[in-house]
Amino acid sequence: MSEDDRDADDVLDELREMLDDEADLDSTAPRKAFDLWMQQQQDAAESTLQSYRYRVRPFLQFCEEKEIDDLNEVTTRDIKEFEARRWDSDLQRNTLNNQFGTLRQFLTYCRDLNAVSDDVVTALDVPDLSKEQRVNTEKLITDRAQEIIENLDRYRYASRDHVLTLLLWRTTARIGTIRSLDLEDVYLDEADRERLREELESGGYANHVIESILAEASLPFLYLRHRPESETPLKNQEGGERIINIAEWVADVLRDFIRVNRDDVTDEYGREPLLSSQKGSGRLSDSAIRNWIYIFTQPCEFGGECPHDRDPEECEARVHGHGSTCPSSRSPHKIRTGSITHHRDQGWPVPDLAEKANTSEELIEGVYDQPEQLVRGASRRSHLDKLDSAATDSDDDS
Structure with missing residues (x-):
């Protein structure tokens, strides 16, 4: 048999194997x-x-x-x-x-x-x-976020709008996570620390474990929990349950909101939502959160000039439900992207930030982290002294 014949036989064998594989499907x-x-x-x-x-x-x-x-x-x-x-x-x-x-x-x-x-x-x-x-780079940049929060602080202090925007920016959390918060998930004062002790005791934790947890729990903080049975699941389920520390001044806003402006209602499952609503189920919906965020992030919302030469009195984007049609408005996800970038610009290590934002380090570095190069470069200047000190130590050793 010639070499060409053998090659032809090999091809036929391969074809037969392919046909046999298809026949076995x-x-x-x-x-x-x-x-x-x-x-x-x-x-x-x-x-x-x-x-x-x-x-x-x-x-x-x-x-x-x-x-x-x-x-x-x-x-x-x-x-x-x-x-x-x-x-x-x-x-x-x-x-x-x-x-x-x-x-x-x-x-x-x-x-x-x-x-x-x-x-x-x-x-x-x-x-x-x-x-x-x-990466879609249209994040909410730090200057705009801080300007929006300052306007809310000045004109709508401790309102639901104020609390919603503040928590989205300061926690890096997804809107579903913020929406899921109940009053009992907010720990602001020593009374809340004792409440946490009682919850841990009823959960069957040993005393030494409880004391260890309480020692690590530094007030004020939010305790995020996965509750799919009552329609507030976390994206990563039990893996999304975590404690997020908040600044004392943020806690002050929450205290005043809960005391004065929060609608005192329960949802259809008997829970007390932090972001409650007189409409629907009693809990602010995802769609409502998106609609409000589109409005808050419009430059004209607090009297600013429109960069698109539109008349705010006649602009379609000023109609509730059409806020996203403003080119300058940003979605809640863009607040999360901007917040994560801001954390990194302020020196937050990727592993710590990934835990806080409940996402992977790879996503932090590859998608969410969109550095402001001048800010990030300035933050690295503090490390220059380490190079000189290392050289000095080397000279001393020699």
Whole structure:
């Protein structure tokens, strides 16, 4: 047999193996596989589940259009055709990165179900992003945040608006976390320390453990807790439970708000929300928080000039529910981004900040931390003396 004949036989053997692999796949409908995959994600936050549905939906629609009733029928050519269609839809590169990344997770699950081959999974190319492409730099910068808080302090002191904005900026927390706070999660005075002792005792903690916890708990602070059974889950569940220390002056604002301005209502589960509301369930909703933050971050909210040559009396963005249409308004997530950057500019170590913000060090450095270079450079000047002292110590040793 010639060498060419052997090469041809090798190719035929490979083709037979591929056909055998496809024949061994289990029959699974695309939407059935998606439903199974989503059932595996039930511990994820609802916002995460919604994003998964949104990102995989175009592929499921593609399968229906191509009359692919069984994932066995999906080929690498189909994957490349789907990719090309999404690229032609004028979506931004970071959007495609998110959609294709999630679709890759789904297809990997399908492979584990033995519904698609490994070639189908690897055929999907998830576009790489530079840091600039991964980060939306329209954060709320420190000067604007402090100006907003000063205006709230001057004109709406200890109002719900004041407390909401102050906590978002000072804690780096997500809006769902701030919304979840109850009165009992706020520890401001010695009476609250004793209340914490009673809670720990009722929780079955040993006395020496209680004393250790109380010794570490420095007033004032917030104790964030995961309560999914009453519709205030934390994004990272029990892993999101933590204590966040607050400054004494922030505690003063909270005391005055609770004493004078807080609506004295309970929610539908009998809990006492810190940010209560006379409307709806008794607890300020996520959508209401977003709407108010869009308004507070508009330059004209406290009498400032509009940088977009609009008349505030006629501007659509001044209508409640349309605040995001102002180019200068910022979402709560942009407050979180700006707050994390501000913490880093003030010298907070990444590990400590990651714990406070309940996110990974990689996300702090790669996404949230958007340094003001001049500020960060100035903060590093304090380390110069260490170089000189190290050289002096070296000379002394010699």
